[in-house]
Amino acid sequence: xxxxxxxxxxxxxxxxxxxxxxxxxxxxxxxxxxxxxxxxxxxxxxxxxxxxxxxxxxxxxxxxxxxxxxxxxxxxxxxxxxxxxxxxxxxxxxxxxxxxxxxxxxxxxxxxxxxxxxxxxxxxxxxxxxxxxxxxxxxxxxxxxxxxxxxxxxxxxxxxxxxxxxxxxxxxxxxxxxxxxxxxxxxxxxxxxxxxxxxxxxxxxxxxxxxxxxxxxxxxxxxxxxxxxxxxxxxxxxxxxxxxxxxxxxxxxxxxxxxxxxxxxxxxxxxxxxxxxxxxxxxxxxxxxxxxxxxxxxxxxxxxxxxxxx
Amino acid sequence: xxxxxxxxxxxxxxxxxxxxxxxxxxxxxxxxxxxxxxxxxxxxxxxxxxxxxxxxxxxxxxxxxxxxxxxxxxxxxxxxxxxxxxxxxxxxxxxxxxxxxxxxxxxxxxxxxxxxxxxxxxxxxxxxxxxxxxxxxxxxxxxxxxxxxxxxxxxxxxxxxxxxxxxxxxxxxxxxxxxxxxxxxxxxxxxxxxxxxxxxxxxxxxxxxxxxxxxxxxxxxxxxxxxxxxxxxxxxxxxxxxxxxxxxxxxxxxxxxxxxxxxxxxxxxxxxxxxxxxxxxxxxxxxxxxxxxxxxxxxxxxxxxxxxxxxxxxxxxxxxxxxxxxxxxxxxxxxxxxxxxxxxxxxxxxxxxxxxxx
Numbered sequence: 001x002x003x004x005x006x007x008x009x010x011x012x013x014x015x016x017x018x019x020x021x022x023x024x025x026x027x028x029x030x031x032x033x034x035x036x037x038x039x040x041x042x043x044x045x046x047x048x049x050x051x052x053x054x055x056x057x058x059x060x061x062x063x064x065x066x067x068x069x070x071x072x073x074x075x076x077x078x079x080x081x082x083x084x085x086x087x088x089x090x091x092x093x094x095x096x097x098x099x100x101x102x103x104x105x106x107x108x109x110x111x112x113x114x115x116x117x118x119x120x121x122x123x124x125x126x127x128x129x130x131x132x133x134x135x136x137x138x139x140x141x142x143x144x145x146x147x148x149x150x151x152x153x154x155x156x157x158x159x160x161x162x163x164x165x166x167x168x169x170x171x172x173x174x175x176x177x178x179x180x181x182x183x184x185x186x187x188x189x190x191x192x193x194x195x196x197x198x199x200x201x202x203x204x205x206x207x208x209x210x211x212x213x214x215x216x217x218x219x220x221x222x223x224x225x226x227x228x229x230x231x232x233x234x235x236x237x238x239x240x241x242x243x244x245x246x247x248x249x250x251x252x253x254x255x256x257x258x259x260x261x262x263x264x265x266x267x268x269x270x271x272x273x274x275x276x277x278x279x280x281x282x283x284x285x286x287x288x289x290x291x292x293x294x295x296x297x298x299x300x301x302x303x304x305x306x307x308x309x310x
Numbered sequence: 311x312x313x314x315x316x317x318x319x320x321x322x323x324x325x326x327x328x329x330x331x332x333x334x335x336x337x338x339x340x341x342x343x344x345x346x347x348x349x350x351x352x353x354x355x356x357x358x359x360x361x362x363x364x365x366x367x368x369x370x371x372x373x374x375x376x377x378x379x380x381x382x383x384x385x386x387x388x389x390x391x392x393x394x395x396x397x398x399x400x401x402x403x404x405x406x407x408x409x410x411x412x413x414x415x416x417x418x419x420x421x422x423x424x425x426x427x428x429x430x431x432x433x434x435x436x437x438x439x440x441x442x443x444x445x446x447x448x449x450x451x452x453x454x455x456x457x458x459x460x461x462x463x464x465x466x467x468x469x470x471x472x473x474x475x476x477x478x479x480x481x482x483x484x485x486x487x488x489x490x491x492x493x494x495x496x497x498x499x500x501x502x503x504x505x506x507x508x509x510x511x512x513x514x515x516x517x518x519x520x521x522x523x524x525x526x527x528x529x530x531x532x533x534x535x536x537x538x539x540x541x542x543x544x545x546x547x548x549x550x551x552x553x554x555x556x557x558x559x560x561x562x563x564x565x566x567x568x569x570x571x572x573x574x575x576x577x578x579x580x581x582x583x584x585x586x587x588x589x590x591x592x593x594x595x596x597x598x599x600x601x602x603x604x605x606x607x608x609x610x611x612x613x614x615x616x617x618x619x620x621x622x623x624x625x626x627x628x629x630x631x632x633x634x635x636x637x638x639x640x641x642x643x644x645x646x647x648x649x650x651x652x653x654x655x656x657x658x659x660x661x662x663x664x665x666x667x668x
Contacts, residue, residue: 206362207395211409211456212383221408225399 051282058276071283081284083259084267090174091181091263092243098182100235103189104227110190111197121194128187136251139180143167167253170260177248177261185242189234196230197223228306236299240292264288312373312386312463312496313338314359319368321354321520328354329520331368339494345507346517346543352500353468355517359498360389360466372463388457389466392473394449396441396456403428403437406455427458430489447478454489467499471506483509504544508532516540538663541590547621547632549657550596552589556581565589565658569627571606576653579666587666590657593621593634601648610644624649 052071057063075081110121127135143165145151151163166172200223208218246265249255255262255270262270264284272281314336321329329351336342344352357363359370361382370377377385388409396405403424410420428434431451441449450470457465470486471479487510490497501507507514508528516523516531516539524536535541541549554565556579563575565587573589581587599605608631612623620640622633624647633640633649658666 201393201395203391203393203395204397206360206382207389207391207456208397208408209362210360210382210387210389211460212412213408214383217412222397 048282049286051279052286053283054279056278056282058278063279067279071280072287074280075283075287080259080262081264081267084262084264087174087261088243088263088265091178091249091261092239094174094178095181095185095242096235096238098178099185099238100189100231102182103186104193106186106190107193107197110194124190125187127184128191130184132184132245132247133251135180135184136177136248139176139183139248140167140252143176168257170257173253173257173261177252180248180252181242181245184248185238188238192230192234193227196227200226229303232299232303232306236296236303240296243292244288314464314496314498315369315371315374316355316359317369317371319355319358319370320366321351321358321363322366327520329358329366332522334515334522334525336496336498339496341490341497341499341510341512342515343499343501343507343511343513344515344517345501345504346523348502349519350517351520352502352515352517356389356466356468356498356500359464360387361385386460386463387466388460388462388464389468390453390457390470392469394441394453394473396449396452398441401438401440402433402444402452402455405441405452406459408456409460423459423461424455427455430458430492431455431485446474447482450474450482451485454486458489458493462495464496464498467497467501469501470499471501471503479506486510504546508544514544516543518543534665535590535657536665538588538590538659541657541659545592547593547634549590549592550631552591552626552629552631554587554589556583556585556587558583563658567627573651573656574653575656575658577668579658579660579668581658581660581666586661588659588661588663589651590659591651591655593632595652595655596633597650597652598633598635598637598640598643599648599650601646605648606650607646608649609646613641613643615641622647 053066053068055063055065055067055070106124110117110124114120130138142148142150144167145163145165151160151165154160154166155163167176204222205218208222213221243263244265246263246269249261249263249266250269253261255266265288268281268284268288271277271284275281314334316332316334316336319329319332320327332351332355334342344355346352354363358365359372361377361380361384365378372385372387397408400408406424406427407420410423415423424437425434428437431454433448433451433455436444436448436452441452444452450473453470467486471482474482483506486499490510499506499510511528513525514528514531515525518539524531524540526534531540531544535544535549538551542551552565552567554567554573557564557566557572558578561578563578563581565573565575567573579587601607606626608624608626610622611625611630614621614623619634619636620638622635622640622643624631624633626649631649633647660666
């Protein structure tokens with residue numbers, strides 16, 4: 001930009017308007033993109049953040065005044081928030097771990113050639129294409145003993161004393177949305193891991209086999225190091241997405257029973273669209289944003305360290 | 311060090327047969343080169359010896375012991391790959407010591423083996439580097455070092471020089487030969503490059519379409535090719551072939567070319583009078599002579615100076631025919647030249663393409 005304006009320095013003896021127009025030229029070129037970014041990204045972000053410091057309640061027409069850090073003080077003593085935070089850790093940790101584990105196993109299986117592999121690959125990636133709303137409803141029905149088979153199977157296997165709906169059991173309810181989430185999210189890991197696996201040169205495995213490495217050693221000393229960067233970035237992305245991902249919980253349990261499946265994201269949704277307290281919801285969202293930013297920075301630093309070492 | 315015996319080995323990929331019964335006995339310390347065009351099955355044979363491909367039928371023995379069912383790691387062989395197949399996340403020393411570490415060898419033993427191999431290959435200053443920080447030639451050396459460290463019964467090379475540029479290839483070729491002299495290890499080397507085959511091998515195995523065409527010393531293959539394939543494959547520029555009919559006159563054989571020219575052969579052959587034969591003569595053996603009536607006239611299509619010598623692309627009876635000469639006057643040749651074929655350099659093949667018996 002500095003170079004551009006320098007080379008466009010006004011020739012002497014022109015009118016004032018001419019000179020101003022020439023000065024403004026580069027900014028005018030950049031303006032359309034900048035205006036778009038500011039209006040659709042920065043303004044809503046700033047507005048949302050500002051709600052966190054204001055009293056915005058839809059049912060109170062005269063609300064909207066500046067309240068400073070009041071929302072955060074309330075939040076500090078809000079037991080529901082802490083439970084939601086703990087639930088978020090559980091929900092995110094279990095979902096990401098299971099999605100990753102099953103996704104990796106699936107990718108390893110699909111990496112081996114067999115008859116009809118193309119068809120199986122296409123089928124395996126299907127859940128990713130199902131809308132999350134539908135996924136949630138489908139799994140809620142599967143867990144429902146009146147129309148779904150799962151409770152009866154669990155009962156037959158002796159896992160349950162009676163064919164009950166786990167979504168209404170405070171101790172087990174979280175596993176409902178987690179199961180749905182794992183089913184829905186496995187393809188993401190399977191696709192990315194499969195792509196990374198197929199980029200590993202085959203003769204490395206052959207060289208290792210000749211060098212004396214068994215199947216387990218080949219996996220730990222060739223497959224894992226090659227997959228590590230992909231694993232790091234996908235786990236980071238999924239963690240952020242899943243901790244923000246309230247659709248399945250809203251559809252399947254709506255945070256219940258007794259708030260046992262309420263995660264921070266669904267708590268924000270409840271505060272904003274059920275209690276209609278936009279100010280408080282924004283304050284919680286701000287805290288979640290800061291936590292996720294800190295987590296992302298941590299992973300990026302870790303990854304950088306790994307890359308430097310490698 | 312070990313001998314390797316291959317008896318009647320066949321390989322099918324589904325319904326496609328790629329090896330049709332290969333027999334080969336490789337002696338202790340011998341350097342054998344498998345050579346042939348791509349798709350001839352030479353790499354498949356090597357990978358079967360390594361244990362990377364299953365043997366469909368037949369038997370492979372290393373040091374007398376059948377290894378068909380043994381895993382690659384239990385065959386005590388080392389392999390150098392065309393792509394080098396170095397482990398990218400390990401440095402040079404780790405790459406070279408990987409197999410010993412897997413075998414849980416003593417630490418000082420590993421270090422001694424690595425530094426010994428690194429010394430032989432000039433890799434000492436690079437031991438801490440990772441493969442991506444190495445040049446192609448250095449990677450090639452590390453791949454060989456990885457094989458040497460093991461002190462295996464046999465070395466297997468799968469086109470190890472194909473990814474290098476011409477100058478480096480020559481240099482590494484010489485190094486491999488020197489290394490084999492030093493170590494005296496049994497080596498099997500696969501290449502499609504006949505120069506590599508000629509320069510490195512104690513014995514060459516020429517293969518074509520999954521069948522061994524000829525086994526012999528490099529000069530044996532060059533001087534007495536067993537059939538048209540070997541004759542055409544070994545030697546550059548390639549041997550010239552002329553179609554003719556066999557005639558026996560005055561107790562001596564002769565070949566009648568299609569234009570009626572009669573070429574006397576060095577001996578009589580067990581071929582029927584009038585049967586079709588193929589005459590072969592290498593470009594470097596063709597003599598250019600002053601024009602004589604009844605001499606073989608050829609048109610000059612193209613002159614290629616290589617610096618060392620000159621390749622003349624001729625047309626003989628409308629068919630391409632090459633001459634290689636060191637005589638710089640050939641640069642001025644044309645538009646026609648007269649060629650003659652010294653008898654002792656003529657190769658005679660019967661109508662099936664096999665070397666004719668005298």
